[in-house]
Amino acid sequence: MPTKRNAPSIHLGLVGLGGATNQILPSLRCHPDVRIVAAADLRAEARERFSSAFGAPAYAEVERLCRDPRVDTVYIATPHQWHKQHAMTAAAAGKHIIVEKPMALTIEDCEAMTQAAARNGVHLMVGHTHSFDPPVRRMREVIRSGELGPLAMVNTWSYSNFLMRPRRLEELDTAQGGGIIFNQVPHQVDMVRLLGGGMVRSVRSMAWALEPGRPTEGSHLSFLQFEDGAAASLAFSGYDYFDSDEFHFWVGESGEQKAADGHGKARARLRQFADVREESAFKSSAAAQAGFDAAPPPAHWHHLHCGVTIVSCARGDMRPSADGVLVYGQDGRRELQVPRGAAFPDKGSVIDEMLKAIRTGVSPLHDGAWGMATMEVCAAVLQSARERREIVLQHQVPVRD
Ligand SMILES: NC(=O)c1ccc[n+]([C@@H]2O[C@H](COP(=O)([O-])OP(=O)(O)OC[C@H]3O[C@@H](n4cnc5c(N)ncnc54)[C@H](O)[C@@H]3O)[C@@H](O)[C@H]2O)c1
Known part of the structure; x- marks a missing residue:
């Protein structure tokens, strides 16, 4: 807008x-x-x-x-x-x-x-x-228009190197807000809540801390049920193995065109640190040296995104493309161009x-x-994964379109 x-x-x-x-x-x-x-x-x-x-x-x-x-x-x-x-x-x-x-x-x-x-x-x-990304908002408009019929499901996957980038000690401690649940899952939850109308009824999740020496969640798989019968599945993995940008035209999260051979590079960089304390000190000093003069991204960059997201309605599917939204309807595939914001x-x-x-x-x-409702879902992801049960939510609010 x-x-x-x-x-x-x-x-x-x-x-x-x-x-x-x-x-x-x-x-x-x-x-x-x-x-x-x-x-x-x-x-x-x-x-x-x-x-x-x-x-x-x-x-x-x-x-x-x-x-x-x-x-x-x-x-x-x-x-x-x-x-x-x-x-x-x-x-x-x-x-x-x-x-x-x-x-x-x-x-x-x-x-x-x-x-x-x-x-x-x-x-x-x-x-x-x-959830602010223009293609996500455009998909919400299509859902609301009724053109593709009622929403059934949203599937969103993000595989990246998130947990294997240099981190400070507290970023590897869930109790202090470290790991993916407080840092990456809010993006996924906010986006699927916007697409699904906001009112999540319940959450069932599993989450994993898979990397020795990085004792916080780096991956999760969650199932969200909406009040109206729609549902969403969310997967995130931050271990620098598969990169889901391969399925998004090799466009990165910030809209940049990415090389296809980056796998394992974050891990290789981490091996340069003697231990997590040295890594933590490096991260702090890098933040301290950052300037305020970053240039705006070049004109050929694409929309921001957070992985591969496929929205399924009764009469068609949609997903963000690099510059808009791909709609797969009863007459085939078409692309809605989505302009950049101001x-x-x-x-x-x-x-x-x-x-x-x-x-x-x-x-x-x-x-x-709205923010509290998103955090309620994130907290439920953690609780569900720990207690191995479905969590019913209390603080959800609808999208005010
Ligand atoms: N929306 C996004 O895509 C996105 C991306 C990165 C970070 N974040 C969020 O932004 C927040 C900050 O993350 P970051 O990566 O910039 O952290 P950071 O450590 O790089 O920066 C935090 C800054 O806050 C300063 N600070 C710390 N405590 C302070 C205090 N009590 N009073 C005043 N200044 C204080 C620090 O000196 C530092 O300059 C986090 O909540 C993070 O989740 C959001």
Whole structure:
């Protein structure tokens, strides 16, 4: 959804100047309605680099950023365990909030954040997730149009090197929000909830920690049943063996064209570290050195995606293509071209959704209740896998199209 040029600008304060902020910055910088006016981070060198790149203040304390009158919206990209506290601080200061996924690590924390936003009259959004990807939204429109009949099932698979990239120690500890369940599964769940209408009835999962020395979940297989009888299966494997981009035109998650011979390269890189502590130190220093000058992706890149997703309705199937959606109907196959958003590579679509909420006063689709429902599914994936049983959900909310 391109932003209207007469929309108000968002005056954004960045909370956390690490990897996630670096990933979204190209989208923020080229978004016509975003002004980056301040930041906060614990690391002095990151604050200094931010201030010299943006000519704007960078604070050591999130409280001070939230008191800055130039800031009307904060983008929270600190590690998961800080999301609740930073969102509560921003809400109390009357700032709108975009918080990175996962919203928080417990349903109670998600609930507290949602209530704080409501109490203070600010919008709270959770993103970016792959449910924002334009081809996914286009598939939702086709489902709603009824053109292909009722939705039956969604199958989504992602095989990557996620767990075998350099990690810090806490990223390998599920209790601290490490592993795929808090980091990759929220993308899959948010996407299938959007496609399926939001209301997941129950979850049955198995999850595995398969790699010695990396004691957190790196793969899962989950079955989600929706209230209306539709269902979804979700598979993720992050062990650097098969790469599901082979089944997505060799286009990577960020839309880049990938080489077909990358298998095993993440593992080879890990072998350069003597142990996980050396790996952890490397990851921290790499984050510390990252700049704020990443260029927007080249024009020939494609849409973001998170693996192979096939949607099956009564009268046809669909899946995202590199630049749109492939529809396999009763008269054969056709491709719907899906335009890029205003701030390609479309991580900026979180801004469009927040702008619309500010302009209309209507809660964004990816609001606190939506984010909490996604986290409920992720928590149920863990619980189901541990207890080997189906988990019935309590906090689901429908898509507000
Ligand atoms: N949507 C996506 O695709 C995506 C991608 C990557 C990360 N993320 C999410 O973004 C969040 C951050 O991840 P990351 O990879 O950028 O981590 P990171 O460690 O690279 O960066 C975190 C930054 O926050 C700062 N920080 C830590 N505690 C702080 C505090 N109390 N106050 C102020 N600053 C503090 C750190 O100094 C660091 O600069 C995570 O929740 C992660 O799940 C989302």
